Amino acid sequence: MIVCAPLLLLLLLLLLLLLLLLHDERIEQFGGTGHRRRVTGAARGRCRCRRIQQILARARRRLYLTLDALDQFTKLRTQMMMVMMMVMMVMELMKMLMLLKVLLLLLLLLMLVEQRLLLRLRVRPTRWRPCCTA
Known part of the structure; x- marks a missing residue:
């Protein structure tokens, strides 16, 4: 669509140029519009050439x-x-941080469970005694 837009614009400008040329020919065919003075063939060609150059310059600017x-x-x-x-x-970084947070929470939960089990077993440290008395 984007590639076609300038081509369509150029096609429309060429169609406009053709219509202007045909309109100019119709004015000359029916003797002019009444408010234009008669010009010779060379001047008419220059006028048409100038108009074509203006149209092409406008088309170039639009392009x-x-x-x-x-x-x-x-x-x-x-x-x-x-x-x-x-x-x-x-977003990927946030996912990774969320996963890290979940892993840390699982580790904390595991540590709490381990501490609960140790408290339930009531393992008390024994006092160290030498095996042989001197």
Whole structure:
């Protein structure tokens, strides 16, 4: 769609140019519009040539504007993709941190269970005595 837009614009401008040329021919065929003065053939050719140059210059400006807009859209799309990549990296980091938190909680739970079992067994440290008395 983006590639077709400048081509469609160029096609429309060429159609407009053709319509203007046909309109000019119809005015000459029916003797002019009444408010234009009669011009010789060479002057008429220069007038038509100038009009064509103006139309082409306008089309060129519009095409440049279209290309600028397309370039800005491409830059914006690239920036948005970079932002999305950064968001995805942050989300992955958050997942990893959540997994680390869960693992730490499991380790803490295991330590609490172990302490409960030790308290339930009531293992008391015995006093150290030498095996042989001197």
